[in-house]
Amino acid sequence: MIVFRDVEKGFSGKEILKGFSLEVRDGETMAIIGYSGTGKSVALKHIVGLLAPFKGEVEVDGEIVHKLDRKGLRALRSKIGYVFQFAALFDSMTVEENIALGLQRQGLPAAKIAERIEESLLLVDLVGTEKRYPIQLSGGMRKRVGIARAIALRPKYILYDEPTTGLDPVTTAMMDLLMVRVKEKLGVTGIAVTHNMKSAFTIADRIAMLYDGKVRQVGTVEEIQKTHDHVVRQFIEGRPEAAAAEAADAGLQ
């Protein structure tokens, strides 16, 4: 279980998270939606200890992330797969080396690693790119390699930071399906940050909207679809005039 408790975080005087609280239960997929720049990626980074909160805490499986020592942090990270917003592939390594790196850290034998690489590339439909370098791939392909790198680890949790932004509609639908399959087959608990409401409705059990540094509303897909909260409505319906007003409200313009 992943629990955010009143997390506050900012950068150089600018507050981003202002008392962010959210509970992600084991086995579910939580979608986090919200305007660009509201701190969704920042929130995700707290889970793996890449960022530490000013106030509040993030708890994963009963442990407070920012209080873990090196060993504890390493143990925590090895059960979490992280799909970065901009893929963050190691550009000095080939696709297969990218995927292998985390598996080597887990101490898997070479044969097993090769098997996992093949398997996860098959899942993201990128068989044949093993020997290519990230620079030789399209943006969408890189993103999928990022997903493959996380899935290959067979983690308990997967954090997807905008896994489908920038992909074409068909590939997006394919990735949505993949995330659902990963959850069902491997029993992975997931958090997916997304702007794409169709994706959110497909992959998520529950959806939380981050707004002005806090969770504006959290609920099942159905609850969110039927919400009366005007901020959430505006966001999921994508009405530009309302969105612009809200963005101005949030100090984003």
Added chain:
Amino acid sequence: MQQLIFQSIIEALRAVGRFWLFIHDFLLGLREVRIWASLLPGQMRRVGVNSLPIALFISLFIGIVLALLSRYIFTGSVPMYFVGTLVGKSIMMELGPVLTGLALAGRVGANIAAELGTMRVTEQVDALETLAYDTHSYLVVPRVLAATLMFPVIVTLAIAVGLVSGWLTSITLLELSTQDFIKGLRQFYEFKDIWFGLVKSTSFGAAIAFLGCMKGLTARGGAEGVGLATTQAVVAGAAMILVLDAFWAVLLL
């Protein structure tokens, strides 16, 4: 004004704190031998390939100039075989290590800072950490050790080339005999002449790589941040070489 001074003191203390924290993490990283040992040979090769041509190029010309310079100084006052003494001592003890070091601050230091800086701003460093690797044992330790081990080797080769070019200049342009050149070289030779230069170059290698890693890993923003980090690594590396040079002279001469 008072506030300005106060702020700069705080900032300086912070910098010192960051420096010690970096050293601390580096030492912890050293303990994970299994991680860095496999990466060390590749980094050593890289340092060598990057630096040998320029190091040898520089020392070739220093040898020539020193020989001509000593003729100019000694003509009419000191026996000409002292050319060998001056060329030998100054290349081995000062010019070989320092000039090579300065050139390599630009080559190796910049290279490390740019690489790690790019990895930092593209979140590759974060990705590495989420795969349960330690930044220091995976990235910093192999680079610092490689530079520390390779610098004395490179400087030794540079010294050899400088001596040969000084000798060739002496017998062709100065009409000095080989015997005389060698006589001068051996006249006041002490073993310390050699090891003093090598101790210095070892410390230069460590300092350059260390500063390169530190600046690179603290790069912020995008391409501009990486550029800034790279420049800072070169400037700091060069300054550090001069400081260390004086330090060793005071301590050992």
